[in-house]
Amino acid sequence: MGRDALLLGIDAGGTSTRAVLATHSGDCVGYGVGGPGNPTARGVAEASCGVAEAVDAALRAAGGTLAEVVLVVAAVAGHDAGAEARWLDPALRARGFTDDVVFESDLLAAYASGSVSPFGYGVVCGTGASVIRVEKEKTVATSDGLGWMLGDRGSGFWIGRRVVRAAAAHLDGTGPETALTEGVLTMLDPDGAAVLPGRAVSGRSEDLDRLIRVVYAGTPARLAGLTPLAFTAAGAGDAVGTAILTAAGEEMLHTFRAVRTEPGPVVIGGSVLSTPGPAHAAFLAGLDEGFPPIAVVDGTVGTLILAMRRSGIRPDEAMRQRITDSLRALRAESSPVDHRARRSRA
Amino acid sequence: MGRDALLLGIDAGGTSTRAVLATHSGDCVGYGVGGPGNPTARGVAEASCGVAEAVDAALRAAGGTLAEVVLVVAAVAGHDAGAEARWLDPALRARGFTDDVVFESDLLAAYASGSVSPFGYGVVCGTGASVIRVEKEKTVATSDGLGWMLGDRGSGFWIGRRVVRAAAAHLDGTGPETALTEGVLTMLDPDGAAVLPGRAVSGRSEDLDRLIRVVYAGTPARLAGLTPLAFTAAGAGDAVGTAILTAAGEEMLHTFRAVRTEPGPVVIGGSVLSTPGPAHAAFLAGLDEGFPPIAVVDGTVGTLILAMRRSGIRPDEAMRQRITDSLRALRAESSPVDHRARRSRA
Numbered sequence: 199m200g201r202d203a204l205l206l207g208i209d210a211g212g213t214s215t216r217a218v219l220a221t222h223s224g225d226c227v228g229y230g231v232g233g234p235g236n237p238t239a240r241g242v243a244e245a246s247c248g249v250a251e252a253v254d255a256a257l258r259a260a261g262g263t264l265a266e267v268v269l270v271v272a273a274v275a276g277h278d279a280g281a282e283a284r285w286l287d288p289a290l291r292a293r294g295f296t297d298d299v300v301f302e303s304d305l306l307a308a309y310a311s312g313s314v315s316p317f318g319y320g321v322v323c324g325t326g327a328s329v330i331r332v333e334k335e336k337t338v339a340t341s342d343g344l345g346w347m348l349g350d351r352g353s354g355f356w357i358g359r360r361v362v363r364a365a366a367a368h369l370d371g372t373g374p375e376t377a378l379t380e381g382v383l384t385m386l387d388p389d390g391a392a393v394l395p396g397r398a399v400s401g402r403s404e405d406l407d408r409l410i411r412v413v414y415a416g417t418p419a420r421l422a423g424l425t426p427l428a429f430t431a432a433g434a435g436d437a438v439g440t441a442i443l444t445a446a447g448e449e450m451l452h453t454f455r456a457v458r459t460e461p462g463p464v465v466i467g468g469s470v471l472s473t474p475g476p477a478h479a480a481f482l483a484g485l486d487e488g489f490p491p492i493a494v495v496d497g498t499v500g501t502l503i504l505a506m507r508r509s510g511i512r513p514d515e516a517m518r519q520r521i522t523d524s525l526r527a528l529r530a531e532s533s534p535v536d537h538r539a540r541r542s543r544a
Numbered sequence: 545m546g547r548d549a550l551l552l553g554i555d556a557g558g559t560s561t562r563a564v565l566a567t568h569s570g571d572c573v574g575y576g577v578g579g580p581g582n583p584t585a586r587g588v589a590e591a592s593c594g595v596a597e598a599v600d601a602a603l604r605a606a607g608g609t610l611a612e613v614v615l616v617v618a619a620v621a622g623h624d625a626g627a628e629a630r631w632l633d634p635a636l637r638a639r640g641f642t643d644d645v646v647f648e649s650d651l652l653a654a655y656a657s658g659s660v661s662p663f664g665y666g667v668v669c670g671t672g673a674s675v676i677r678v679e680k681e682k683t684v685a686t687s688d689g690l691g692w693m694l695g696d697r698g699s700g701f702w703i704g705r706r707v708v709r710a711a712a713a714h715l716d717g718t719g720p721e722t723a724l725t726e727g728v729l730t731m732l733d734p735d736g737a738a739v740l741p742g743r744a745v746s747g748r749s750e751d752l753d754r755l756i757r758v759v760y761a762g763t764p765a766r767l768a769g770l771t772p773l774a775f776t777a778a779g780a781g782d783a784v785g786t787a788i789l790t791a792a793g794e795e796m797l798h799t800f801r802a803v804r805t806e807p808g809p810v811v812i813g814g815s816v817l818s819t820p821g822p823a824h825a826a827f828l829a830g831l832d833e834g835f836p837p838i839a840v841v842d843g844t845v846g847t848l849i850l851a852m853r854r855s856g857i858r859p860d861e862a863m864r865q866r867i868t869d870s871l872r873a874l875r876a877e878s879s880p881v882d883h884r885a886r887r888s889r890a
Contacts, residue, residue: 339747
């Protein structure tokens, strides 16, 4: 193919995995998306499959093979720099990559997506929630990220749990009326299958009985899926939805303050803080001067920044921007909407 | 045997089951304890077994058989008055009882254990938490009792979850220091098996890493077992433990207020509010005049009050006291300590 050796960055998340191929000069030449890639959450088999899917799609898009790749960096939750994990080796060996995969933390990759500054903060608030402080390009402090039973305050799960409890309190008469209630019942029991007339406990409404039945039929993790209802309700002026999201933003500030020392950039990832609304507003309102917020989509760009550093290159801000821009162009190309548009033009 | 026909009351809980045999004049003649008796929590097989164990022990203590019993009332969570449940029939038929079991709610039985007033309130705060309003001897309003995902605010689970999160926040630097932390680590990981040196995420302590590992290796329900740590810590002046228990008492007041109308007795059951401490104090401090608090051990006495009403007897306060006193005497006799004492005297 006559081009430079390539770097492969893998951002393996609990919902989907992103893979990107780039040259050492920061030109992204292939991008692909696959299924869940977190072995802790999904098991090694499913995670390997999700990563392989993303890698194959990126290779197809680039018209290349893993033989051209000189370094693979994979960002995975709980896989700190230098984690001795081997779970990805079989999938990559089968595709012709003979070297070892280098693991990095997903939080550091998210940070590096937004800044090449050796000092700064990474704030990620999606299904989970945590904040890191970066010094000399390494994670030196971590706050929260403790999972749904112990923490993840302000996260999607945290919000979803408050949404369903607000609906229950409304129906139970212990909390205020809220538009969340109808949204929760519609989302969890769309066809009303959980309504069993005459079966409610004395002094309890049928809707509350229905809510109890559907919630306990599912897993706690499913509650994170209720988060969009808070955004919709808050957008329509619902006081309860607004209060939940404002509290989420304040919880993230509290977590941030536990690791904050010197001024530095604050890179923000994850849907909760990047979607405009009360959580975003509450968090930004609490950032002092000297802590400029930088929004990132995910950790994909950062995996390449970290790969370059491993290769002895010192990527600067212009390089980070070059990767970001060329990746954005690839993503626009690979989006399903564009595929359909191209097909209809053909 | 030449004695009156007997009533059998069964108070079937999620942890243990109590059975009591009494005459229509309120003399308890047999008492026994068995395993868990809640079919929703434990399944029909285990619950039937727990109930049978308690019933057999009570019959042995009375030197009687089920053929002498004219009415069986079983109080079970979620089994409202007249619930058409048949799960207990096989166990009782096998013991010679040919009639149907009458089901009542565990909350109404707890209320009736403390008061024969046709109007009043029943407050139960143990592993779960709920409040009922009773009018004309029937439950007319229920608040909370929504389970650990939706409510049970102020309950043992609610407290245990706050205890473990307070320990995590302490170790994570996002919350104040608390004596709860050492208690939690010792209770969940007594032999330090979850300590894996050098495995912690960057910037996280080994103890926090250990806590995360043991918590996610268990079920959420296990967290209710941490509740005693809050009482111990609060007793020793720990501010975090005190604040959690005070908040639990206030949550119970909030739940109580959702069903409160006219003045009436407030019957209080469950370990959280009956153990002296900040929860108990906060709840009592919020009760206005005209709402006298009455503490009960459980719903056993109430099952007999409800059985008498089903038999056409109108038990008055003297009758409730007679049942309570004679049951207390039986319980003292059947306690393991007394057994040992009697044996050593023999």
